[in-house]
Amino acid sequence: MSEETPRKDFVREIIEEDNRSGKHDGRVQTRFPPEPNGYLHIGHAKSICLNFGIADQYKGKCNLRFDDTNPSKEEQEYVDSIMADVKWLGFDWEDRLFFASDYFDQLYTWAEKLIEKGVAYVCDLDAEQIRAYRGTGEQIRQDGKTITPPGKDSPYRNRSVEENLDLFRRMRAGEFPDGSKTLRAKIDMAAPNLYMRDPVMYRIVRAHHHRTGDKWCIYPTYDWAHGQSDSIERVTHSICTLEFEIHRPLYDWYLRELEVFKPQQIEFARLNLTYMVLSKRYLMELVSSGCVNGWDDPRMPTLSGLRRRGYTPEAIRKFCQIIGVAKNESTVDIQLLEHCLREDLNKRCERRMAVLRPVKLVIDNYPEDQDEEFDAVNNPEDRSAGMRKVSFSRELYIERDDFMEDPPKKFFRLAPGREVRLRYAYFVKCTDVVKDANGEVTEIHCTYDPATRGGDSPDGRKVKGTLHWVSAKHAVPMDVRLYDHLFNKADPYDAPPGQDYKANLNPNSLETVSAYGEPALETMQAGDRCQFERLGYFCVDRETAPEKPVFNRTVALRDTWAKVKKKS
Numbered sequence: 001m002s003e004e005t006p007r008k009d010f011v012r013e014i015i016e017e018d019n020r021s022g023k024h025d026g027r028v029q030t031r032f033p034p035e036p037n038g039y040l041h042i043g044h045a046k047s048i049c050l051n052f053g054i055a056d057q058y059k060g061k062c063n064l065r066f067d068d069t070n071p072s073k074e075e076q077e078y079v080d081s082i083m084a085d086v087k088w089l090g091f092d093w094e095d096r097l098f099f100a101s102d103y104f105d106q107l108y109t110w111a112e113k114l115i116e117k118g119v120a121y122v123c124d125l126d127a128e129q130i131r132a133y134r135g136t137g138e139q140i141r142q143d144g145k146t147i148t149p150p151g152k153d154s155p156y157r158n159r160s161v162e163e164n165l166d167l168f169r170r171m172r173a174g175e176f177p178d179g180s181k182t183l184r185a186k187i188d189m190a191a192p193n194l195y196m197r198d199p200v201m202y203r204i205v206r207a208h209h210h211r212t213g214d215k216w217c218i219y220p221t222y223d224w225a226h227g228q229s230d231s232i233e234r235v236t237h238s239i240c241t242l243e244f245e246i247h248r249p250l251y252d253w254y255l256r257e258l259e260v261f262k263p264q265q266i267e268f269a270r271l272n273l274t275y276m277v278l279s280k281r282y283l284m285e286l287v288s289s290g291c292v293n294g295w296d297d298p299r300m301p302t303l304s305g306l307r308r309r310g311y312t313p314e315a316i317r318k319f320c321q322i323i324g325v326a327k328n329e330s331t332v333d334i335q336l337l338e339h340c341l342r343e344d345l346n347k348r349c350e351r352r353m354a355v356l357r358p359v360k361l362v363i364d365n366y367p368e369d370q371d372e373e374f375d376a377v378n379n380p381e382d383r384s385a386g387m388r389k390v391s392f393s394r395e396l397y398i399e400r401d402d403f404m405e406d407p408p409k410k411f412f413r414l415a416p417g418r419e420v421r422l423r424y425a426y427f428v429k430c431t432d433v434v435k436d437a438n439g440e441v442t443e444i445h446c447t448y449d450p451a452t453r454g455g456d457s458p459d460g461r462k463v464k465g466t467l468h469w470v471s472a473k474h475a476v477p478m479d480v481r482l483y484d485h486l487f488n489k490a491d492p493y494d495a496p497p498g499q500d501y502k503a504n505l506n507p508n509s510l511e512t513v514s515a516y517g518e519p520a521l522e523t524m525q526a527g528d529r530c531q532f533e534r535l536g537y538f539c540v541d542r543e544t545a546p547e548k549p550v551f552n553r554t555v556a557l558r559d560t561w562a563k564v565k566k567k568s
Contacts, residue, residue: 006053009325011266015058015237018264028060029236031098032086033226035067035280036078036210039295039302040085042316042337043271043278049320050268051239052091063233064093068101069225071209079210081295085303089313096233100225101211103232107220108172110228110258111183111201115164119257120201122167123156123184130154130182130200137194150190151197157186171204174217178204183218187253195250199223227251230263238263241270242329271323272331275485276301277492277501291505292486298541298552299486299509309483310529310539310554315344334485338555345529345537345554350378350385353423353468354517354532354551356480358397360472361444363428366394371473374424374454390518392425395472397516402467403444405433412464414444420465423533427452427463468533475516478549481541482511521549529554 006012019026030051034040040048055062064086068074086093114120125133135151159167171181183202191197201224206217230238238251245267255262271278277286278301286292286300295302298309306316319340323332353376371393378385398414407415414420419429426448434443451458455466488506495503517532524530526542536556544550 006057006321007324010327011050011237011239011268011325012054012057014264014266015054018236019058024236027236028055028058029063029234030055030060030239031063031065031230031233031235032093033065033067033229034082035070035073035222036075036082037070037073038078038280038284039081039304041278041280041283041301041303042273042276042306043301044085045089045303045316046271046320046323046325047239047241048086048089048091049317050325052086054237054239060236061096062091062093063096063098063235065098065229065233066100067222067226067229068099068209068211069220069222071207071219072205074210076210081304085307088303088307089316098229098233099211100220100229101209103225103229104212104216104220106232107225107228111220111224112165112168114185114201114257115168115183116161117257118161119186120183121154121157121159121164121186122171123154123182123198124180125154125156125182126179130184134189134194134197137192148192151194153189154184154198157189157198168202171202171218172216174206176204178206180204185224185250185254187250193246193249195223195247196253199250223247223250224254227254227263227265228258228260231255231258231261234261235263238265240265240267242267242327243270267327268325269327269329272329273301273337274331274334274490275487275492276334277487282501286502289502291502298481298483308539308542309552310345310537311341312344312348312529315341318344331491341555342537342557345531347381348379349529349531349537351376351380351533352518352521352530353390353470354478354480354515354521354535354538355397355399355468355470355475356482356513356515356532356535357400358470358516359400359403359441359444361396361398361428361446361469363394363396363446363448364431365447368394370394371471376424388520390424390520391471391474393471393473396422396469397472397475398444398467398469400441402465403430403441405441413467414446414465418465419463420467421452421455421463423466423468424455425453425469426450426455427457468535470516470518472516474519476519476522476549478515478517478521478551480513480515480538480551480553482513482553484509484511515551517549517551521551522546524549531557 032048032051052062133152139146139148182200184198184200187196189197200221202218205219248265251265296304296308319337373389375387376390402413416430419427428446428448430446432445433441436442486509487504489504492501492504524540526540529539531537537554538551539554541550541552
């Protein structure tokens with residue numbers, strides 16, 4: 001990574017103290033452990049950057065390990081997409097691609113070890129009964145004291161070691177129906193932490209696994225598989241989000257009972273962003289309900305959606321670096337993400353001219369049979385990007401918003417009797433307009449000053465407005481998809497009573513317009529990015545076609561006139 005060294009945070013302070021004390025002999029081993037039950041979103045990018053970034057910073061290693069312990073919700077499609085996203089972000093797990101399913105045999109052996117130690121048992125309670133026996137964990141007042149009522153022991157808790165081993169082996173052999181038995185750890189049914197109240201380690205699930213096929217009909221739970229997988233891989237620092245803090249006592253208990261290598265679990269606050277939901281369950285719901293057009297819909301916060309919209313991995317990495325890592329939950333304004341994106345795209349994107357809401361401009365005193373070309377700067381931030389030619393003719397397209405018949409104060413664009421500059425070309429002055437039966441302007445007529453070729457006047461007169469344009473004769477028809485926030489509230493979960501986050505879906509999150517662009521846009525390929533001058537940054541969509549290019553708006557430029565209108 002070429003980015004500057006990340007600022008110090010509490011996770012790095014822990015690692016540096018471990019290195020100073022000689023813990024793990026200075027070795028740093030992290031992992032990124034996604035569940036292959038959906039596509040990664042920008043919240044995962046924070047974890048990816050943290051885990052791989054720490055490994056890189058301290059000359060350690062980071063594994064990519066899939067927590068594939070729930071076959072009924074996992075698919076190879078998700079595995080492939082996650083690998084593609086991690087690589088796109090710029091990280092490399094090298095030869096360290098692992099799956100929890102790689103360890104199913106070892107996990108089973110260790111489960112038998114806990115049975116033999118008398119700290120695991122087979123339970124016949126169903127899921128609802130287990131929840132009822134566990135209790136709620138809510139505190140109550142009793143005899144003047146605040147207490148947490150204990151749970152209730154399972155009637156099967158005191159089975160013998162021999163019976164438990166026999167039943168567990170028969171569970172593996174497929175003798176019992178799904179959901180009829182579980183293997184549970186025998187810890188403490190009075191523990192204030194509900195996760196320590198005899199948690200389930202294995203359940204019977206007859207589901208085809210994307211890697212192991214039908215070899216297994218019992219599958220480990222996340223809590224049983226996760227810490228032991230970390231141990232097998234000799235992970236030194238198991239970094240996860242804050243919701244797993246309450247799981248840490250169980251994580252440590254399993255490792256202690258097994259007497260195996262013990263990683264340190266460290267929790268940090270997950271990413272929350274305005275105008276986004278970052279819950280894989282809710283994102284799945286948006287996809288399955290048809291609220292969006294798949295996981296890579298450019299309105300989605302998924303990495304594949306952001307990539308399709310035109311985001312760069314560099315911008316996302318910079319964003320993750322700026323927000324840092326903390327223990328306290330907070331919400332980041334999406335404007336910070338968009339700022340990082342603009343900063344990056346401004347440096348790398350070539351400029352092009354396109355008109356999204358066209359109205360025709362006719363230069364009456366320009367020769368009808370004449371064409372000419374002007375030199376246009378590809379990127380003012382990068383001199384090595386050079387120049388390009390843009391064609392000019394008598395009839396042009398300009399933005400409808402760049403003309404007003406009766407302009408208010410501070411509107412410096414085109415109006416009757418007013419002169420403006422056409423970018424790279426000439427000064428033009430509006431002399432007349434043509435309207436349709438509804439009073440809509442269909443043509444703007446102008447005259448031009450030939451002496452202002454290149455955009456400057458030899459007599460020194462100034463104009464306040466500069467407009468972009470496209471030659472009608474040379475224009476490339478395009479579909480342009482204008483994306484806005486998927487939700488119209490900064491907090492999508494702030495829904496009216498009786499409704500959920502979907503009540504805040506933005507009905508105007510996508511508008512498709514028929515636009516015109518300069519010929520250079522015709523040769524761009526899917527995934528290519530550019531700036532449409534004065535409009536924003538755009539990316540060629542994967543659905544583009546030679547006869548009709550399709551562009552997605554990645555992010556708009558700051559619109560000074562919009563700010564003026566808003567203030568007024």
